[in-house]
Amino acid sequence: MANLQEQEYLLLLPFFLASIILFRTIFNKVQNKAPLPPSPPALPIIGHIHHLIPHQAFHKLSTRYGPLIYFFIGSKPSALASTPDVAKEILKTNEAYILNRPKVANLDFLTYEQLSHVRHEEIRRFLRLMLKKSMAAEAVDVGAELMRLANNIMSRMLLRQRCSDSKSEADEGFGKRLKDAHNRFDLMMERIMKEHEDERNKRNEKAVDGDHAAEKDILDILLDKYEDERSELRLTRENKKAFIMNIFRAGTDTSSATVEWGLSELINHPDVMEKARQEINIVVGKNRVVEESNFANLPYLQAVIKEVLRLHPTGPLVVRESSEDCTVAGYRIPAKTRVFVNLWLIGRDPNHWENPREFRPERFLSEEWNPEIPMLDLRGQNFHLLPFGSGRRSCPGATFALQFVPTTLVAIIKCFELRVGDGGNGPVDMDEGPGLTLPRANSLVCVTVARLNPFPSI
Numbered sequence: 001m002a003n004l005q006e007q008e009y010l011l012l013l014p015f016f017l018a019s020i021i022l023f024r025t026i027f028n029k030v031q032n033k034a035p036l037p038p039s040p041p042a043l044p045i046i047g048h049i050h051h052l053i054p055h056q057a058f059h060k061l062s063t064r065y066g067p068l069i070y071f072f073i074g075s076k077p078s079a080l081a082s083t084p085d086v087a088k089e090i091l092k093t094n095e096a097y098i099l100n101r102p103k104v105a106n107l108d109f110l111t112y113e114q115l116s117h118v119r120h121e122e123i124r125r126f127l128r129l130m131l132k133k134s135m136a137a138e139a140v141d142v143g144a145e146l147m148r149l150a151n152n153i154m155s156r157m158l159l160r161q162r163c164s165d166s167k168s169e170a171d172e173g174f175g176k177r178l179k180d181a182h183n184r185f186d187l188m189m190e191r192i193m194k195e196h197e198d199e200r201n202k203r204n205e206k207a208v209d210g211d212h213a214a215e216k217d218i219l220d221i222l223l224d225k226y227e228d229e230r231s232e233l234r235l236t237r238e239n240k241k242a243f244i245m246n247i248f249r250a251g252t253d254t255s256s257a258t259v260e261w262g263l264s265e266l267i268n269h270p271d272v273m274e275k276a277r278q279e280i281n282i283v284v285g286k287n288r289v290v291e292e293s294n295f296a297n298l299p300y301l302q303a304v305i306k307e308v309l310r311l312h313p314t315g316p317l318v319v320r321e322s323s324e325d326c327t328v329a330g331y332r333i334p335a336k337t338r339v340f341v342n343l344w345l346i347g348r349d350p351n352h353w354e355n356p357r358e359f360r361p362e363r364f365l366s367e368e369w370n371p372e373i374p375m376l377d378l379r380g381q382n383f384h385l386l387p388f389g390s391g392r393r394s395c396p397g398a399t400f401a402l403q404f405v406p407t408t409l410v411a412i413i414k415c416f417e418l419r420v421g422d423g424g425n426g427p428v429d430m431d432e433g434p435g436l437t438l439p440r441a442n443s444l445v446c447v448t449v450a451r452l453n454p455f456p457s458i
């Protein structure tokens, strides 16, 4: 008897499952009856997105059509979010459906302590160069030097060599002339990978006892993964090159431009510069480099960094793609829609920020902006300030950037006066140039004058 019942149940099971699937499909359809977001008419400009200042063009659109709009870039359906509330619905509530982008592995290893001496050595080298120029009273293209500094740090961490060591290969950096540099990068990567592989082979022959004490860079870690049969992450040679290239692309322009914007703001606001220097002198002293461990005791410096990233988020647009239909702010976002969130505009939202265009770090000294962990406010918890995005796809280089930006900025303002313009007191223009990483329209060019005598042994 019991057996018969079991058999009946088994027979009914497929019908049962089918009705659940049917119910879910109908339910989803009903749920997705929401209208599409408002659409502007056809947008001829968007095809040339790389020649524009996209976040500014998007600002104009959202002013006209609202906080969430739907449009096409070529034949690609796209949505644009421009307020903290809608950003939250996209990056948090609907995170699981709007998560796609080419997968990039975890970059936590970029910050590992073993490599911190790389940052210090390169900053020291940069300061020595600035000192040399200051002694010769020569103007320095600070923007270009910062880009070189970021390139060199990243290159040493990723590949164990400076990219400006070999003039013939990549002296102009990976960021600025990316297209011209592409082939050269490919050749260089091939050579470096070959060197790494040879070295690894030698090491493996010697280290029968499994002693791999040599310092590993990121490429070594990738090669380890590649050679490990059990690893889930099986990378081809092309994958590895693309991975390294992506990190350069995402990390160098953004980090160096943030320091450049920060210096520009400080030159234009000498009172803020003075206050930041005083705090640093009291907490860190004249002859020491600022370390992350100091940040907790440098609330004004933290406020300065937040204010720089609020006004100049060098990743101004989050770009994702939806994998399934979902509902945002009462509107339907179909699957496979490219979704933009305008972080630049969110930082300038007049409904939240008082005098949003004004550079005033003091706004971050209130209780609301004083987390126990330094800089935590910048990590995507607060939807009014999202320079690194939010959630699982937020910037994996944020930890690196939040070491590089404050340490470099402080090293420069501690050691130098920066003279710009006829009288040496600026002002520095604050125009934005075209591109996706919020570059300055004009590189910051200054005459540097050493402030400290003797020059500290940094």
Ligand code: HEM
Residues within 6 Å of the ligand: 101, 102, 103, 104, 107, 110, 246, 247, 250, 251, 252, 254, 255, 258, 313, 314, 315, 316, 317, 318, 319, 320, 343, 386, 387, 388, 389, 390, 391, 392, 393, 394, 395, 396, 397, 398, 400, 401, 405
């Ligand atoms: C101040 C400097 C930087 C800013 C403002 C910045 C900003 C951003 C933003 C807004 C995103 C998109 C996040 C999202 O979709 O929610 C992003 C993604 C990314 N960033 Fe950064 N970033 C900076 C520095 C770096 C550095 C130094 C690295 C590498 C060392 C890096 C590597 C990446 C990568 C690989 C992605 C894509 C991650 C993925 O697709 O999952 N960034 N960044």
